[in-house]
Amino acid sequence: MKKVGVAILGLGVVGGGTYQILTRHYEFYKKVHSVEIVVEKVLEKNRQRVLDLGIPESKIAANIDEICSDPDIDIVVEVMGGVEPAKTFTLAALGAGKSVVTSNKELYCKYSHELEKVAKSNGCGLFYEATCVGGVPVIRALLDNLQGNKISSLMGIINGTTNYILTNMSSKGATYEEVLKDAQKLGYAEADPRADVEGYDAAYKLSILSSLAFHTKIPYTAIYREGITEISEKDINYGKHLGYTLKLLAIGRNTENGVEVRVHPTFINSEHPLASVNDSYNGVYITGDSVEDVMLYGRGAGALPTGSAIVGDIIYCATHDNFRYSPFENTAEADPATKFVTNFESEYYLRFDAADMAGVLSGIAAVLSKYDISVAQVLQESGQTNKAVPLIVITHVTHENSVRKAIEEIDSMDVAKTVAVIRVVS
């Protein structure tokens, strides 16, 4: 029977999950895949973590060289996260002829061009299903199943932490700060939550997914990014009332005018399949010219769901002989021919604090009209005299720049102040 040796770099949440799956299903994989998958070595500074997982001390490698020079190791699983030392270790493994399976979205997003080059020149596999959306099979769907399509749009809830926070703000009417604290207690958010709540994690994933979908390199630096830290539970409730659900959406569109890539809080029609992707679940909604609409849904993170993606890649790598490389991932930069649309089209939800006096609504309406922004819905709450009242406007499709100019002009008037600008997918 074919024997495949694995080394795991990093025994955090995902590394631990991967080890557990491989150990638990050792006999199962022998039976159904005729392959014996053995974890030969692990690289992890925290000795206790290793021992807690029941891994014998003899399997702890002193350093990456010990792994690279071990002829029994065929596949290196890189689940350390971050750029360094993950990058150095991954390049060393590929350079030594080991195939690599990674869950490291930041590394693959920023350095896929370097990694793919070294993998190819050494004839090794480089697998990264686990970088995006945990156990949900989105990378392989884009690489294989949907290759016949020109994909026009990709919309995803691809960060579990922010989806957990927004879902709970919505269901409990709680503030961002309250829910974040709970999420941290429950392990759904990191002590330093910035990578998630400011949208970096989603931007790395969108970079990877949209590059595959649009067949051209989309660097994460080209992605417009806005997090959820400024979101008020008030807006979530107003939106709900108007038929919308708030999500941190990663959006990629390939239009006649160019490529549009953005991560920002979005009100999505509550009837849309993505609107019911709740808590730490993720979903990716893809539109292609042949397949029409496809949605892939599941756990976007966690030890075992992400471990599922890792182990799927390990088994594929162990049972296939020739590998494929990204043909369009030659540089860190976008192809100079790729045009990025920043003045994109969208509908908007705008909330103003307006003085409760005659003429304010018509003043705001006049400014919107001046910038060709047409109004679809207005919601004005009656307030107490002389106090600012909330005025909510949902626009028809308009342009980002028009909205920016309009709110600047509205804010310069003394009678209203813009307190929320949220893009809408209806």
Add this chain to the structure above:
Amino acid sequence: MKKVGVAILGLGVVGGGTYQILTRHYEFYKKVHSVEIVVEKVLEKNRQRVLDLGIPESKIAANIDEICSDPDIDIVVEVMGGVEPAKTFTLAALGAGKSVVTSNKELYCKYSHELEKVAKSNGCGLFYEATCVGGVPVIRALLDNLQGNKISSLMGIINGTTNYILTNMSSKGATYEEVLKDAQKLGYAEADPRADVEGYDAAYKLSILSSLAFHTKIPYTAIYREGITEISEKDINYGKHLGYTLKLLAIGRNTENGVEVRVHPTFINSEHPLASVNDSYNGVYITGDSVEDVMLYGRGAGALPTGSAIVGDIIYCATHDNFRYSPFENTAEADPATKFVTNFESEYYLRFDAADMAGVLSGIAAVLSKYDISVAQVLQESGQTNKAVPLIVITHVTHENSVRKAIEEIDSMDVAKTVAVIRVVS
């Protein structure tokens, strides 16, 4: 540039869609996959269909031999449907060293063991993503992404025709016959709708999907099958009132007691992600021990969505050198070691026409209790005196055989008659 010649057997809906996609995207595939995909020949008796698609007459093959002996043809696309002559033609193509891409669920379900054997001995690829759920990437998800999992359950809405009919019965309050007629007019149902409405199509697909999920051959003959022809719009409405949505569900479960495979109308909790899979959309909900829950959703049929799956397979086949074969598909029969559970566990929706007199409910309750069937909900409408009134019971989890015995006994009493038995997933 690598050139790959394709022959298409059958230019019906899916064959036509495949031809259109390949023609429209010829330059696109050259650019992004560095492969020139050329339709060299078609096999289709209906000359007009060929000409209507703009295919030159010179490409019409006289017979399968002309295709098998053509050295320019690498991949044969079989989209004829039905067992013969599709089977003879497919075996001939594989025997001649051509890879085959098929959408023929009946053929693959019934004869995968023969096809896989010939493909393997000739070193050809055999691809069948298009047999199940159109453009939704479920086969490859099971074959690759989820291979690290022990899959415990697979539930799917995998027939578009019946989902269209049930969705419209529900939204319009119309009868089965009315909606079927509409569906036939709109092309969502065949003139002879039996393969769809009696659940054969779903059973073929469930056979393929559950064999992959459970790593053992599940012949379609092992699948309990019940269609939607007896469904009344009344039950759909009562169910809706109780929080359930009616779907023709294909269910595969791998339990300690054995494998359970069934296709039948099912009330599913309206909050379940599958409940909002409407019209001709399909969805497959898979539960694995690592990945937890995954749902794949999209168009389950149609020229272009199914063509998308076919072309995805063509491109994979054209850009890969070595292929894989189903290790567990050696015979048409189940492994003798596989135990099938027919006395499965479920909740049930039972509707009785009950005489409107004292003691009927307690009589029914007594019989249910005798068979250890515990009642979760009762809905009794007040009726006019001396007329039968509907009495609806939702049970807790019980056994199929207990329910069968109980309703037989209830029907033998003179005061109540069972008019609907629908399994429930809550």
